[in-house]
Amino acid sequence: MFAFLVKRILSGFLTIMLVSMIVYALFWYGPKSPALQLCVQETNGRCGPTSPRLADYEERLGYNNPVYEEYGKWVKGLVIDRTIMLGKTPYECPAPCLGLSFRDKTLVSEQLKDKFPVTVSLAVGAASLYLLIGVTVGALAARRRGTLADKLLVSSTLVFSSIPYYLVALLSFLLLTLNTSIFPDVAYTPLLDNPAKWASGLLLVWLVMGIFGATSYTRYSRGAMVESLSEDYVRTAKAKGLSARTVVVKHALRSALVPVVTIFGLDFAFLLSGTVFTEQIFDLEGIGKWGLDATYIQDLPVVQATSLVLAVAVVVANIVVDIIYSFLDPRVRLS
């Protein structure tokens, strides 16, 4: 188990490094100079792709140095404090330094501290509903396989998930928050400030994300349940005289959860890296909206930070899924 963890964490680090290199390179060699944004901002628009001012900015931001040198500085900043020159003023950037946003010259790491809890709150709430609704409904449908209730459920999840998500989110925001006051105060309040407000402010968002995402979990877990209900060991459990509930929950559902956990791990990682539509529509300042806005204006340090969050989330989720696996299925030995 320990050796497995060390190995996975090392290879996870490699993955994260590679992702950050690729993002860095994409901006460096991309069609637009990463210095353009800052140049346009500080000269009130008197800066174009060919103007000598841009060359000036490129020089000052270090884009004339070799790429590995600048990338090296960025990596070093993750562990050691550094000073960054934006324009003529030096900025202190304490480790872990993710650079300064070109837009407002604030520390990216500080911004991340503000945005990440929003996204985590959304992800945890939505993912809990994925599992709660999805697995419950899926398991119930599998038990009633072939009945009218099952067919209705399966087809309604299909219909529901064929509606574009942004439409569902937009309509719910319009109908339930703006037009009526069923969910009047959709907003983020930090959990530690006021837990009740935190929950009530995000409830609608959780419901929209959760119910929409749960449709695919309903189908996964229904499929997995149908399969495990027909296993020999479920028949054995029944032949032992166990109650229907024990047979379904302890014997069939336990094994049906394995494939669901795999998908869930990845989904949760993507939720953690930001839910662009949701944050945009409900106007929540999370990672997704932050990253999207930064991409529009070529704010390299911010984009670099958001992609780092995604890479870390995916890597960690995969390791966690593997660990959960070994608890669910004793045949999986971590070594």
Place this chain on the structure above:
Amino acid sequence: MSGAARPVEGEPYLAVEDLTVRFPTADGLVQAVTDLSYSVELGKTLGIVGESGSGKSVSSMAVLGLHDRRSAQITGSIKVAGTEVVGLSESKLRDLRGNAVAMIFQDALAALHPFYKIGKQLVEAYLVHHPQATKREARARAVEMLDRVGIPQPDRRVDQYPHQFSGGMRQRAMIAMGLINDPSLLIADEPTTALDVTVQAQILDLLQDLQREFNSAVVLITHDLGVVAEVADDVLVMYGGRAVEYGTCKQVLTRPEMPYTWGLLSSVPDIGADTGARMIPIPGNPPSLLAPPTGCAFHPRCAHKDKVPGDLCSTTLPELLPGSEGERHVKRCHLADPDAIFAAEVLPEIAPDLVEEPR
């Protein structure tokens, strides 16, 4: 033993009468078992023989009410110690399952839950019928049963998972789980199919020992006549969902009166047999249960149907009637003198060394 089922003096412990099991499917009605009757007394073993799809497993699963009520139509009567099982409520069936009537399945790797320790699965089987017992008692009982079925170091192996057991050990654990509540009736569905021959013999010996010890009734489902010859008191041969021959083991195996049974006997390899003996497979395929052949279900594959006058075989279903061996040996065949045909045509082919012996 607790629960509803108590043996009634002088009555067979399990009595199945006119059992019919149908499954409505999208393609039509599958008639898996038709008008099946048999009985087993305590201390006796009934071997049910037949090929895949002959209805042997389906009929015995009905004894425990294991078929889905929504997808199976069951008529007829199954009496366990005098209690009617067909139509019994789910909670009463649960009292019966694993308690008075236990079932052990083939392929123990698939039939044991891969995620739970052997001990836990045995404890679960014990506790469900002994709710007042403590976990410690149940565990002690599990270790005792593992020891009884010949698993070495049972106190250590009780904490292992099924995949850490060998095939034979898994089947032993399966048997231990079946017997943990001292059942009066044990249904063994091909218990030795997935095992190699030596282990097979050990498991059969074990089953026989345990049967003697507990005086239980055993229904042994198999497609292997060798297994039947070794352990069964009575034999029921099934074909296409019906009983085609039923009698004592000795009679059915030495004086079979139905061409399908002949075919089964001819297709059993025997290394001790005369080198002139031939192994003759039964031609053709098992009948469709959706659209079974008219008349005798075996007639399309029967080598002897031309010895029956007219087209009786393809038009009329033969009754299950006593042959020349007395009331207890019944067969479903139109042949007028099957014993003569068996002696003249079948026996010389499959066991030439037996022909000269005086009978």
